[in-house]
Amino acid sequence: MLEADFENLHCHLLNAGVSPRFVRRTLTELRDHYDDLKLDIVGQGVSVQEAAHIAGRQLGKFEVIAAHVTSRKELRRWSYRYPLMGRLALPILCVAALPIAPLMAGANHAQALVRWGAILMLSGFITASLFLAMQLSISLG
Amino acid sequence: MAQSNPPFMSGVPELLLLRQLDVEEMYGYELVKKIRHVTGETISLGEGVIYPVLHGLEQSGALKARRKKVAGRTRVYYSVTAKGRKRLGKLQHEWHRIQSGISAALGA
Numbered sequence: 249m250l251e252a253d254f255e256n257l258h259c260h261l262l263n264a265g266v267s268p269r270f271v272r273r274t275l276t277e278l279r280d281h282y283d284d285l286k287l288d289i290v291g292q293g294v295s296v297q298e299a300a301h302i303a304g305r306q307l308g309k310f311e312v313i314a315a316h317v318t319s320r321k322e323l324r325r326w327s328y329r330y331p332l333m334g335r336l337a338l339p340i341l342c343v344a345a346l347p348i349a350p351l352m353a354g355a356n357h358a359q360a361l362v363r364w365g366a367i368l369m370l371s372g373f374i375t376a377s378l379f380l381a382m383q384l385s386i387s388l389g
Numbered sequence: 390m391a392q393s394n395p396p397f398m399s400g401v402p403e404l405l406l407l408r409q410l411d412v413e414e415m416y417g418y419e420l421v422k423k424i425r426h427v428t429g430e431t432i433s434l435g436e437g438v439i440y441p442v443l444h445g446l447e448q449s450g451a452l453k454a455r456r457k458k459v460a461g462r463t464r465v466y467y468s469v470t471a472k473g474r475k476r477l478g479k480l481q482h483e484w485h486r487i488q489s490g491i492s493a494a495l496g497a
Contacts (some may be wrong), residue, residue, distance in 0.1 A: 306436050316441045317444075320445045
């Protein structure tokens with residue numbers, strides 16, 4: 249069993265909508281299982297190459313493992329489990345997030361916004377004072 | 390009225406896994422070896438396909454998983470929850486019901 253086989257399984261499961269959390273778990277545990285099998289078989293006096301071959305056969309075909317994982321609805325991402333809900337709820341959530349996003353950004357950069365607001369007010373005050381001075385100089389002749 | 394049993398027949402790996410994990414917590418490879426041993430090698434689960442079953446049981450709350458470092462390697466150990474014990478009881482009951490039905494049929 250080659251590393252490429254594990255990578256193929258990884259991509260296949262993600263594309264089939266399996267939750268990334270379970271894809272990672274499955275791959276990690278399969279790799280560990282494969283290593284344990286190999287070690288045990290080598291311990292019985294079999295060559296490393298032969299042990300790798302036997303371990304791969306005992307672990308099973310990746311197509312079969314993939315079919316078992318993808319057949320379990322509870323291991324899929326929620327948008328794959330409830331596709332209709334995903335299609336309806338996601339746009340609503342996105343629209344709801346639009347007005348919230350600037351507020352969230354504001355909360356995250358509150359200090360910068362206070363500084364920016366203070367400078368804006370100061371410049372407004374200076375501009376207003378200049379206008380007032382100009383107005384007074386015109387009015388008073 | 391006789392109960393139908395298709396879900397039970399597909400629940401045999403679950404029954405075996407829950408029964409062994411009810412005795413002690415184990416990781417996948419250990420579990421496969423244990424099942425092979427206790428069933429006298431008459432039942433050998435597909436080694437790679439044990440993980441989707443374990444993950445499914447975990448997702449349904451019948452099992453809980455925890456990472457444990459043993460001899461420099463991090464293993465995922467599974468153990469049965471209260472919900473899992475309840476499910477095990479139900480599966481065992483179903484198994485005995487079917488077994489007695491089949492025994493009666495064979496003895497008849």
